Amino acid sequence: MGRAKVKRKGTSIDMTAMCDVAFLLLSFFILTAQFKPSEAVPIEIPSSVASKAASLNTDAFVVSINHEGKAFVELSDPGIRGKVFDEMEKLKGDQLPASLRTKFVNASMVPAPVGSLSQFLQMTPEQVKKTTLPGVPLDTLGGELKDWIAAGLAAYNGNVNNIHFIIKGDNLAKYPFISDVLTAFKKNEVFKYQLLTSPEAVPPGTELYKKSVQGIKQDD
Amino acid sequence: MAEMDTSSGGGHKKGPGVKKSKKLSTRVDLTPMVDLGFLLITFFIFTTTLSQPTTMKLLMPKDDIQDKDLTKIKESGALTILLGKNDQVYYYEGMDPTKLQSSTFKKIRQVVLTKKANTPVDDLFITIKPGKESDYKNVVDILDEMTINDIKRYAIDNPNDVEELVVTRTEQANGIK
Numbered sequence: 001m002g003r004a005k006v007k008r009k010g011t012s013i014d015m016t017a018m019c020d021v022a023f024l025l026l027s028f029f030i031l032t033a034q035f036k037p038s039e040a041v042p043i044e045i046p047s048s049v050a051s052k053a054a055s056l057n058t059d060a061f062v063v064s065i066n067h068e069g070k071a072f073v074e075l076s077d078p079g080i081r082g083k084v085f086d087e088m089e090k091l092k093g094d095q096l097p098a099s100l101r102t103k104f105v106n107a108s109m110v111p112a113p114v115g116s117l118s119q120f121l122q123m124t125p126e127q128v129k130k131t132t133l134p135g136v137p138l139d140t141l142g143g144e145l146k147d148w149i150a151a152g153l154a155a156y157n158g159n160v161n162n163i164h165f166i167i168k169g170d171n172l173a174k175y176p177f178i179s180d181v182l183t184a185f186k187k188n189e190v191f192k193y194q195l196l197t198s199p200e201a202v203p204p205g206t207e208l209y210k211k212s213v214q215g216i217k218q219d220d
Numbered sequence: 221m222a223e224m225d226t227s228s229g230g231g232h233k234k235g236p237g238v239k240k241s242k243k244l245s246t247r248v249d250l251t252p253m254v255d256l257g258f259l260l261i262t263f264f265i266f267t268t269t270l271s272q273p274t275t276m277k278l279l280m281p282k283d284d285i286q287d288k289d290l291t292k293i294k295e296s297g298a299l300t301i302l303l304g305k306n307d308q309v310y311y312y313e314g315m316d317p318t319k320l321q322s323s324t325f326k327k328i329r330q331v332v333l334t335k336k337a338n339t340p341v342d343d344l345f346i347t348i349k350p351g352k353e354s355d356y357k358n359v360v361d362i363l364d365e366m367t368i369n370d371i372k373r374y375a376i377d378n379p380n381d382v383e384e385l386v387v388t389r390t391e392q393a394n395g396i397k
Contacts, residue, residue, distance in 0.1 A: 015250030022257025029264050046360040049367055050276040065356070166275065171357040175303070175350040178359065179378070182280055191282065194275035197360060206329070207370040 040109070040128050041066050043170045048197035049208060055164055061152045062196075063145065064109075064168040069177035070135030073110040073148045081105045083155035084148070088114070091147050113137050113144060124195055138180045145184040153188060166197040276363065280376070297343030299335045301328065301362060302379055304387050305353030306396050309362075316382045320390055325361055332369050346374040350389060 043064055056062065062074040075081045085104045089096045092114050103121040111133040112120040120133065137144040149165075156162045165185065169178055185193060202209045244286050271299065295314045302310040302320070309323045311331055333361055336344060346366065359376075366374050 012247075015254050018254045019250045019257060022261065026257055026261050026264070029261060029268075033268055034265070045273065046357040048276050048360055048364040050272070050274045050364075052275055052277075054273045056273070087257045101222050115339050167278075168319040169360075171355060173356040174352070175354045175356060175359055176352055178356050179350075185284070186280060189282075191280050193280075195278055195360060195363075197271050199272075199274045200364075203368060206368045208368045211370070215282050 004013050018201035028064075030197055040111070041070075041072055041133065043067075043168055044172075045196050046171050047200035048195075049200055049202045050197055051199070052194075054166065054194065054196055056166065056196075058164075059156070059162055059163045060166055061149070062166045062168050063181055064171060065177050065181060066135075066196075067172040067175045070133070070172055071138045071145055071177070071181060072133070072135050073145070073152075074108060075152070075154040080152075080155050083106075084151045085180055087154040088147065091151060094204060110136055110148060115146075138177065138184070140183060141187075143180065143184065145181065146187045149188045149190065151186055154189070160192070165193045166192055166196050167193050234367075239377070274369075276360065281370070293345045294343045297339045298345055298347065299332070300347045300349060300383075302383060302387055303348070303350040303354035303358045303362065304391055304396070305351065306354070307358060308391070308394075308396055309358075310387055310390060317380075317386045320383075320386045322390060322394060323364075329365060329369060332365060332371065336369065336371065342370070344371065344373060346371055346372060348376045349379040349383060350376070351379055351384065 041064060043066055057076055059080070060074070060076040062076070064072045064074060066072070075084060082101065082105050085096070085101050089098070096114060097118065100118055100121060104117075107121055110117070111128070113134060115134065116134070120128075120131075123131070136148060152163065153160065167178070167181060182193075185191070202212055298314055300312055302312075304310060307325060309325055309328050310320050311323055311328065312319045312321060313335065331345070335346075345346075348359070348362055348366075350362075363376075
């Protein structure tokens with residue numbers, strides 16, 4: 001009696017499709033990833049449990065403080081930059097030649113005191129990387145930053161609600177510098193700011209955690 | 221990996237003498253390729269920070285406050301947190317800075333929670349006083365702690381002379397440079 005032959009089945013699986021999927025996903029992720037733009041002033045921001053996304057691209061007036069305590073002003077809107085320049089010209093007079101206006105509008109931030117602004121705005125990005133930017137002068141009375149904030153407010157017709165005042169401080173910046181920035185804001189009657197932070201998970205077991213589990217949102 | 225050798229024992233099927241024509245398979249085992257693909261995907265996903273920066277709201281009071289605007293604080297409900305250098309935290313309850321106690325960022329949550337539990341909700345007031353040597357990170361961390369512990373009333377202020385002196389002495393005693 002012939003024994004029934006059990007047909008041996010190959011266990012080979014066609015991996016082509018799997019491979020296609022893997023590389024499709026890979027290319028998708030790589031192409032959609034946005035690279036962090038290189039910053040002239042590197043700042044490591046602290047983390048917090050705050051959940052409100054920052055609106056850095058519209059009507060933002062960002063005051064950055066690096067680890068050495070140097071302040072820089074960044075304006076997101078090029079149109080506003082022009083207006084701010086005009087306002088600053090009114091305040092500072094001949095220290096700001098009108099020929100600088102185009103350069104100022106194209107620059108993303110205020111890197112230096114008004115007096116030496118022309119020198120720093122003429123630098124190429126490579127040169128900027130090599131030099132240490134002096135930043136906007138800051139003191140316990142507000143310094144020049146106070147004037148920039150005033151100019152910023154004037155550019156927005158004095159309406160505080162139209163601007164997002166954002167403070168972007170470095171982890172290692174000493175508190176007195178932050179305090180000076182706050183003074184500069186206070187002198188301009190601005191009392192509401194946003195501190196830029198990177199998101200962090202809410203520690204489990206805390207009151208905020210219980211709230212978020214219940215679905216109660218943090219008030220922004 | 222995905223392909224197992226099933227031809228064992230089949231070598232003599234055709235009997236001796238019959239020459240087996242060798243078939244060259246055009247199939248390539250793609251398993252390592254798939255492995256590599258997923259490895260790269262995992263790598264890129266783990267290394268990218270997808271998160272957008274967030275903002276924490278901060279409101280500061282006007283400088284020229286009239287007497288009537290001053291916030292009245294009950295001594296029993298007051299907790300003052302002082303931030304020193306090297307991520308040190310100090311605190312005292314009530315109005316007497318000499319009762320200063322050392323703490324750390326890990327322990328301060330318990331201090332705040334204990335105070336919160338022992339005080340009527342309307343009496344609790346936390347004053348945060350960052351010292352000259354404290355980092356911005358410390359300030360944000362302690363503000364964050366207020367959010368985490370759901371503290372409704374708190375303020376930032378500068379330490380007065382007595383507090384500064386007490387903190388300096390404590391730092392010297394603890395050997396913090």
